[in-house]
Amino acid sequence: MSHEKEVLQNYGLLDLLKSDEKLRLETEQLAKDAAACLGLALKDAELPDAFGSVPVTLLPSVTSQQALKDVLDLQKDINVMMHKVSHDQEFLTTALAGVSSVDNFIRHLLDIYNKIDIDSQYELEFIRSDYLLHCDGTELSFLDAVRKGIYKQVEVNMICIAFAGLSSKMNDVHERVLRFLGGTPISKEPSGNVLELYGATMAKAKEIYEKVHPPAKGRPQILLTVIHKDERNVMDQRMVEFKSGLTCLRRTFQQIAEKGILEDGRLIVEDKEVAVVYYRTGYAPPHYESEKDWDTRLMIEQSFALKCPSVAHQLSGFKKIQQELSRPEVLQKYVSSKSVQEAMLKTCVGQWDVSSPHSREMVDKAMAHPELFVLKPNREGGGNNFYDAAVVSKLREVVGTDQAKEFILMERILPPLQENYLVRPTGLLLVPTVSEIGVFGAIITKGNDVLVNEYAKDVLVRTKAFDVGEGGVATGYACLSSAMVL
Amino acid sequence: MSHEKEVLQNYGLLDLLKSDEKLRLETEQLAKDAAACLGLALKDAELPDAFGSVPVTLLPSVTSQQALKDVLDLQKDINVMMHKVSHDQEFLTTALAGVSSVDNFIRHLLDIYNKIDIDSQYELEFIRSDYLLHCDGTELSFLDAVRKGIYKQVEVNMICIAFAGLSSKMNDVHERVLRFLGGTPISKEPSGNVLELYGATMAKAKEIYEKVHPPAKGRPQILLTVIHKDERNVMDQRMVEFKSGLTCLRRTFQQIAEKGILEDGRLIVEDKEVAVVYYRTGYAPPHYESEKDWDTRLMIEQSFALKCPSVAHQLSGFKKIQQELSRPEVLQKYVSSKSVQEAMLKTCVGQWDVSSPHSREMVDKAMAHPELFVLKPNREGGGNNFYDAAVVSKLREVVGTDQAKEFILMERILPPLQENYLVRPTGLLLVPTVSEIGVFGAIITKGNDVLVNEYAKDVLVRTKAFDVGEGGVATGYACLSSAMVL
Known part of the structure; x- marks a missing residue:
């Protein structure tokens, strides 16, 4: 069977599910079990030792191979562009000046940014470019709209890149579902390459740190994950930490303040030397409970540790910057290739x-x-x-x-709507859905030098009911899915 | 560092944990998270979408390389021996006659056994031989007792072989724990070979069925897992099912009775043809709620499907048979090699x-x-x-x-006691522990022909507080562990 036929056959399984309630409920259970077997779990909000299942779609999300290839091909250029932007102090400061005057959060970040000699630091950065398929031919069938669609950028995330862990298992979940329903598991790259990439890049960051700052005073050099107090999406974070093979402490800003010091540029926490800082908090105002948390952030930024992200990289991810970069005269300052500029502008709304x-x-x-x-x-x-x-x-x-x-x-982007079942704790929901993809990038840099520049072929697919505006998987708005390309 | 030194260093981490409560609690959390990331979960008894963590040991269990090798080397012979015993109708019937007269359960199984031409059937069998290390030198240190220990057989399990799925992840859980504590992850065979073996053998069983009984009437040929109503150890079962790649229905005896028929020897359930039956229930009297469930068991046994296990294989696992096989004059009827006989008798109590x-x-x-x-x-x-x-x-x-x-x-077997922390939902428990290992075997047979005869190098390790008599992981008595050999 041709690849196209296989995809259409799998897509057609929806009709089978619609017509057979028993099969549907059984497939729902299988999807939940498959997800749990693969560690797709969220910590329970209250019980310390309980887990809940992660919301997923019952069938994969159909998208366009060409549109996907177009944005995958751009990611390494986006990585470098965002890095360059983040080090252009004049541009960043000017672009954010207006927002900064009314936004206390951005002002705090800019204050830290201005206190640091960012060009002298090694930086680790995980990036995720999010896109929606756009096709304004409302008269087209879903599949034709997908075929004609191109990806439009929603945002570039520069901090707390979630789902490198959990989403890397979604191909496997859907492989089991498709097999059960008599569909054809779509052969893909071996699953999990996002996780491999992020684990390996973190390990590389530590290796670089160790070379420049050899261990001293018998202290182990470790990974420090900065976390919220009440995180539910722990497995996703742990998967990356474990994959790195690094010894990891997970601490809040308050805990770091209590037991952390700077010693000649080395960040020492609980008598361990922090080589890599992995922020899984700090992207929104409520994550800083007091000025003291901002002081802690400053201390971290001043250290030799490779921050993922540095304050510079974080600042470059603000929507205001994205807006600036959608202007050709700004973009060309950071992207030299004319054809890459054009490809990038094509994705801008x-x-x-x-x-x-x-x-x-x-x-x-x-x-x-x-x-x-x-x-x-x-x-x-x-x-x-x-x-x-x-x-x-x-x-x-x-x-x-x-x-x-x-x-x-x-x-506003007009994505083709795919009817699909959402598997949520409250039961199955059949709805027209919108799928947002996320392309994962990773870089290690020092000033103008780009030491590592990679992207993952596996993408994040988050699927929502068409009428839900915004919200994440962990908050129950969106479901994890996988991409099936036409 | 030599392998022995690495093991001793890892073993010594217990002292570090004992002296540092904070480290201990942090390691406990890491072990739980690592387990959940790997799908080591039990379904919650009440909430339909919740999971609890599987009890594990904080550190691996130390055992003797030589003792382990001795019993691994025996497994293929045990596989064949148990198969031969199960087809010796006269011996089985005579040996079980006494018990059968007072045990309604065994009588039911024997009734079915006597109604079937077992030699004409293909059979799939998963076997697990359980052993305890035995060393009666009570004056020895733990490590010396381990070095001197030999494995004594506890039982040979012929039905519902649990933990091929979950236990295959325990090396990885302990790898993460050891790394966190600064120990040396012990390099082993790549983890998970039990699961590979059981998945592949199931797939092979279906292949054999399909060859002998080509699909008819457009019915798919499937795997049928026979389950309890209230199973908590679902992930373990699902892992094997998924690994086989077969389409699987999970049904109770009652559901099979309702929708199942025999059609010229083919077992048809819900209009699907059952090629392989995987019992995860049926090993104890309460699993048969009425005579009707026994009728269903009979129907399954009469079908062409490869049963895992057949009633014959199940019967050969009774303790009475084990007792008979510990007598040299009985053993030699089923094991021709003198040296294998001796090695087997060495494991008998x-x-x-x-x-x-x-x-x-x-x-x-x-x-x-x-x-x-x-x-x-x-x-x-x-x-x-x-x-x-x-x-x-x-x-x-x-x-x-x-x-x-x-x-x-x-x-009574006198196992060396290893002090270890048990990670249980109710908290950490430091106790002298006893570790029972399970060697996994798999065979496919037809009468005298043995078509597949394999064992897995990964073993199940279940660890209990020394003063707990009996009980499983799913019931909270025992913890999953991994083996670290000296």
């Missing part, structure tokens, strides 16, 4: 600063046709995006005020 | 039928020195063994009555 007088025309258009736009707060980590009627009311509220600076108006 | 007049002397000795004996009910699947004072009171109760037939008096 229109973005407008709500506070700028140049955006007036687009703001008016959004008031008239809000269904073609999204209004986003200018900050990482999700939150409340505004759609449809809410775009209008929010624009009315903020335009002309200081608050306008906190919002970006964006062209 | 003395066993005496409590109801036999020939056992009088030993029964008296047990009354006087109960600490050297165990009194066991003559049935599979665990239950209440009697130790110490309980041996005396139970013997007083049953000797001279009909009930005496249900008990076997055995020489």
Whole structure:
């Protein structure tokens, strides 16, 4: 059977599931069990020794091979571009100046950034570029829309890149489901290469640290994961830590403050020397409970340890920067190849600063046709995006005020909707879904030198009901899925 | 560092853990997380979508390389021996006649056995030989006792071989723990070969079935796992099912009765043809709720499907048979090689039928020195063994009555006690422990022909507090561990 036929056959299994409730419930159970066998679990919010299953889709998500290849091919250039941007102090400071004046969080990060000689530091960075397939031919069938679709960038994540662990198992979950249903498991690259990449890059970061700063005073050199107090997505983090093979401490900002010191540039925590810092917190204001947590962040940034990410890399991920990079005259400063510039611009949606007088025309258009736009707060980590009627009311509220600076108006992406079953703790849900993919990149840098520059062929696929605006897997909005390409 | 030194260093980590509570709690958490990442989970007894962690030991269990090699080398001979025994109708029937007269369960199995032309059937069998290290030099240190120890057989399990899935991950769990503590992960064969073996042998069984009974009426040929209603150890079963790559239905006896029929020797369940039956229930009386369940068992046994195990193989695993096989004159009927006979007898402990007049002397000795004996009910699947004072009171109760037939008096094995931490939902427990190993075998046979005869180099290690008589991992008595050889 041709690859195309196999994909269509697998896609057609939805009809079988729709018509057979017993089979559907049995497949649901199998998917849950397969996920648990592979460690796809979330810690229970209350019970210390209990786990819950991770929400997944019952069938893989169909996408376009060409569109996927196009964005995979871009990732190494994006890695380098983001690194260059993060070290352009003038650009970063200027671009973020407006937001910084109203956003205490960004101001704190900029303060730290300005205190550090970032070019002298080795940096480890995990990047994830998120995309939605876009096809505005609303009259097309789902499969034809997929075939015609191209990927539009949603955001570039520079901190707390989640799901390198859990999502690396989703091909295997769906392989078991497809086999059970008599479909054809789609042969792919061996699963798990994201996890391999992140584990190996972390190990490499430690190796570099050790070479430059040989162990002293008999202290082991370790990985420090900075965590929230109440993290549920622990397995995902642990998988990366374990894969690195490094000895790892998991600590909150408060714990690091209590037992951590800088000793001639070396970060010493509980009498261990930190070679690599892996942030799985720190991307949103509530993660810093007091000024003391900011002091701790500063101490970490001042150390020799390779931070994943450094404050510089984190700052480059703000939406305001993304908006700047969607302008050709800005982009060309960081990407020399003309063809790469063009390919990148092809993935950009229109973005407008709500506070700028140049955006007036687009703001008016959004008031008239809000269904073609999204209004986003200018900050990482999700939150409340505004759609449809809410775009209008929010624009009315903020335009002309200081608050306008906190919002970006964006062209709305129109993804093909795939009907699929979502497997959630509350039961199966059959809905038209939207799938967002994430391309994983990894770099190690020092100033202008790029020592490692890689990406993973496996992508993150997160699938949501079409009418859910925003939210993550751990919060129950989205389901993990896998990509099946046409 | 030499292998011996590495093992001793790892063993010595216990002292580090004892002296540092914080490190201990952190290592406990790491072990739990590592286990969950690898799918080592038990279904929650009540919540449908929740999992609990599997109890594990914090450090690996030390054992003797030579003793382990001795029993691994025996497994293929044990596989064939058990198969031969199971097809010796006269011997089986005679040996079990006494027990059968008082044990309704064995009688039911024998009834089925006598209705079937067992020699004409293909059979799939997973076997697990369980052993305890025995060293009666009580004055020796733990490590010296291990070095001098030899393995004594506890039992040969012929049905519902558990932990091929979960235990195959324990090397990886301990690798992460040792690395965290600064120990040396002991290089071994790549982990997971039990699971590979069982998955591949199941797939082979289906292949054989398909060749002899080509698919008919468009029905898919599948694997049928026979399960309890309230199984918690689901992941362990699923891992084997998934590894086989076969389409699998999981059904209770009642469900099979409702939707199953025999069609010219083919077992048809829900319009699918069963090629392989994998029993994960059926080893104890409560698993058959009514005569109807026995009828269902009979229907399955009469079918062409390869049963794992067949009723014949199941019967050969009763303790009474084991007791017979510990007699040289019986053993030599099933094992031709003199040296293999000797090696097998070396693993046997003395066993005496409590109801036999020939056992009088030993029964008296047990009354006087109960600490050297165990009194066991003559049935599979665990239950209440009697130790110490309980041996005396139970013997007083049953000797001279009909009930005496249900008990076997055995020489008690004296295993070296390793101090270790048990990681259980209720917290860490530091205790002297006893570790029982299980050697996994697999065969496919037809009458006198042995088509597949294999064993796995990875062994099951279950570790208990020294003063706990009996019980499994799923019931919380025992912890999964891994073997570290000296």
